[in-house]
Amino acid sequence: MDQAKNLFSIFFAAFLINNILLIRFLGLCSFFGISNHMETSIGMGTAVIFVMMISSAVSWTLYHFVLFPLHLEFLRTASFILVIAALVQLEELYIKKSLPALYRSMGIYLPLITTNCAILAVAFLNIDYNYSFIQSLVYAFGVSLGYAVVILLFAGIRERMSGAPIPKLFQGYPIAFITAALMALAFLGFTSMFGF
Amino acid sequence: MIDINIIINAILLMGILGAFSAFMISIASKVFHVALNPKVEAINQILPGANCGACGAGGCTDYAEKAAKGLLPINACRPGGAKVASAIAQILGIEEAGFTHKKAVVHCGANETQRIKRAEYAGIPKCREEELAVGGYLECTYGCLGFGDCYLTCPFDAITMIEGLPKINFKKCTGCGKCVSACPRNIISLEKYDEGKPLYAIACSSKDKGSVTRKICPVGCIKCKICEYKKATDQTPWQTCVEKCPTKCIVKL
Numbered sequence: 001m002d003q004a005k006n007l008f009s010i011f012f013a014a015f016l017i018n019n020i021l022l023i024r025f026l027g028l029c030s031f032f033g034i035s036n037h038m039e040t041s042i043g044m045g046t047a048v049i050f051v052m053m054i055s056s057a058v059s060w061t062l063y064h065f066v067l068f069p070l071h072l073e074f075l076r077t078a079s080f081i082l083v084i085a086a087l088v089q090l091e092e093l094y095i096k097k098s099l100p101a102l103y104r105s106m107g108i109y110l111p112l113i114t115t116n117c118a119i120l121a122v123a124f125l126n127i128d129y130n131y132s133f134i135q136s137l138v139y140a141f142g143v144s145l146g147y148a149v150v151i152l153l154f155a156g157i158r159e160r161m162s163g164a165p166i167p168k169l170f171q172g173y174p175i176a177f178i179t180a181a182l183m184a185l186a187f188l189g190f191t192s193m194f195g196f
Numbered sequence: 197m198i199d200i201n202i203i204i205n206a207i208l209l210m211g212i213l214g215a216f217s218a219f220m221i222s223i224a225s226k227v228f229h230v231a232l233n234p235k236v237e238a239i240n241q242i243l244p245g246a247n248c249g250a251c252g253a254g255g256c257t258d259y260a261e262k263a264a265k266g267l268l269p270i271n272a273c274r275p276g277g278a279k280v281a282s283a284i285a286q287i288l289g290i291e292e293a294g295f296t297h298k299k300a301v302v303h304c305g306a307n308e309t310q311r312i313k314r315a316e317y318a319g320i321p322k323c324r325e326e327e328l329a330v331g332g333y334l335e336c337t338y339g340c341l342g343f344g345d346c347y348l349t350c351p352f353d354a355i356t357m358i359e360g361l362p363k364i365n366f367k368k369c370t371g372c373g374k375c376v377s378a379c380p381r382n383i384i385s386l387e388k389y390d391e392g393k394p395l396y397a398i399a400c401s402s403k404d405k406g407s408v409t410r411k412i413c414p415v416g417c418i419k420c421k422i423c424e425y426k427k428a429t430d431q432t433p434w435q436t437c438v439e440k441c442p443t444k445c446i447v448k449l
Contacts, residue, residue, distance in 0.1 A: 070205050079213055086217030090224050097228035163320055 007138045010131075014142030017191060020118050021150045022184040027118030031151055032176060034109070041155035045148030047109040049141070052122055054091065055084040056140035059123035060133055080123050081115075088114045118147060154183065235287055236264045242283045243276060248351045250274040250372035264288065271295045275352065275370035298371035298386040300354075300364050304340040305399030305415045305445055308360035311339065312412050327380040335412035338402040340383055346375035366395075366449070396434040400445040417445045 020026050027048075034044045059080045067073055092110050095103045113119060122143050126136035157179055166175050240260040251272035253259035262268040263284055271281040271293040278295040285292040317326055317333035323345040326333065332341060342360030354368035355375060362375070366389070376384045383401045398417060402409050406418035422440050427433040437446045 066209065070209065071202060072206055072209060075206055075209065078210065082210070082213055082217060086221060089221050093221070093224045093228040096230055163322065163325060165320060 007135065010135055011138050011142040012193070014139050015146045015149075016187065017193060019146045019150060019187050019190075020121070020143050021147055022180070022187040024121070025184075026121050027116050027147065030113065030116055031154065031180070032173065035151050035155040035158055035176075038152070038155050038159060041151045044109045044113070045151055048113055048116070048118070048147050049144040051084075051088055051091075051110065051113055052119055052140045052144040052147075053137065054087060055080075055119050056122050056126055056136050057133070058083055058087055060126055060131075060136045063127050076124070076127065077120075080120060084119060084123070085114050118143070150183070150187075154180065157183075233261075233264055236260045238287050239263055239284055242280055242287075243273060244280070246275050246351050246372075248275060248370075248372040248374060250370070250374070269293060274298070274372045277370070297389045297391065299366050299369045299389040299395065300346075300371060300373070300375050300384050301387045301395065301397045301449065302340065302346075302362050302364060303383045303385065303397065303399060303401040304338075304361070305447065306336070306339050306361070306413050307358070308342060310414050311336065311342070311360075324378075324380045332381075336402060336404075336409075336416065338381060338383070338400075338404070339413065339416075341381065345378045345380070346384060349374045349378040364449075395449045396438065397447060397449055398445060399447045415443050415445050418443055 014020075018024060021028065021031050030044060034040050059076075062079060062083055063073075063076060067076055067079065088110055092103075095110075122140050126139060129139070131139060158176060161175060161179070170178070237260075240257055243256040243260060245256050247255040249255065251259045251268055251274070253262050253268060259268060259273065263270055263272070270284040270288065270290070271278075273280050273284075277297065281295045282292050312335040313333055314335050315330070315333050317330065319326060319329055321343050323341040323343045326341055326343060331337075334341065340361055342357070344355075344357045344362065346362050347355045347357050351372065351374060352368050352370055354365045354370075355362045356365070357363070362384075371386050371389075373386055376382075376386060381401075387395060387397065389395055399415070400409075400413075400417040402413070402416050404412075404416075406420065409416035410418050420442060422442065423437040423446060426436045426440055434446075435448075438444075438448055
């Protein structure tokens with residue numbers, strides 16, 4: 001029971017309270033680049049959930065069974081990047097062969113997010129927080145779900161904004177940044193939830 | 197003192213990781229190899245790459261796949277025209293299907309100064325939004341609203357807005373039909389077009405009675421039927437129609 005509660009709090013802390021996009025401000029390049037349309041942001045969101053889960057599982061295993069016993073903790077940046085990139089390549093090949101429909105919907109987003117800073121950040125934070133394997137998976141799921149939900153909300157707002165009479169000075173990215181800032185303020189409201 | 201073992205371990209680890217990943221990927225690329233149809237690739241190369249969607253597919257690559265499978269006709273690519281249609285026929289080794297040129301034609305001739313407004317409109321400056329919100333701010337319920345939805349949607353830069361009226365450049369127009377579906381009042385249509393021959397069109401789509409049109413538009417069709425009479429009797433009917441039309445709403449493009 002205690003453990004379940006712990007997992008729940010890890011999930012919500014990652015999902016809302018420390019939202020990767022709006023509170024930590026990681027992975028912003030894809031957040032602004034791909035949020036023009038609803039469909040593309042759905043593709044990006046699912047791809048991020050997929051890759052983040054896999055990469056955190058693999059990086060946790062690599063760190064605790066290889067790097068830590070060999071006293072090579074300082075190599076984690078290089079080795080995580082290498083392993084995550086290789087793994088996503090493998091996944092892409094596999095999906096292309098066996099699940100063509102899924103491949104078409106994720107498409108270019110899989111290789112795109114391989115080098116996303118949010119993916120690497122989650123792999124590091126799992127180590128820094130001393131999470132167990134299950135905990136790190138739950139944490140990765142919370143973070144990626146937070147990413148997917150926020151990019152979807154943002155895409156919805158941006159689609160509405162495309163028809164709005166915005167002053168010329170603010171058209172395009174300026175108004176997108178202002179919107180993101182207001183969303184971040186709104187997400188600050190989650191801070192005191194569950195007593196964190 | 198640096199432990200020499202750590203350096204060796206680090207080199208070994210990264211080497212093994214890299215080699216292992218490379219090995220796995222090279223195996224996977226063989227095992228999960230997806231055979232691509234070379235014809236799809238060949239068709240994709242000759243398509244214009246505008247991704248306009250006039251063919252009914254999601255884009256040029258999608259059309260190449262569907263054309264190779266026979267799901268879409270080989271002459272469906274409007275921007276590509278006869279050249280692409282015959283090239284695709286050659287690649288697939290099937291009979292050529294022919295191609296008719298089509299151009300977009302605007303059936304309204306009233307420019308900004310000629311339109312009579314029934315209210316001032318201050319909302320979102322787009323035709324579709326305007327038509328949805330207030331049903332048109334003009335007296336004429338059939339005419340061009342002039343915010344240029346067609347101009348914004350044209351992927352080939354063929355439309356220019358002159359005094360609030362879209363003007364279609366036939367040299368650039370491919371007949372993809374994007375403007376046709378963009379216009380909320382359905383005043384743009386695709387018409388058959390032969391190279392070098394002039395195209396005549398009625399620059400009005402009003403279905404109002406003549407007396408109503410006469411009050412609200414100086415260039416609207418007033419249903420006088422002179423053109424119908426001339427077409428039945430004359431040798432060069434269209435040219436005569438252009439000359440005889442009392443409101444000059446039959447135009448040569």
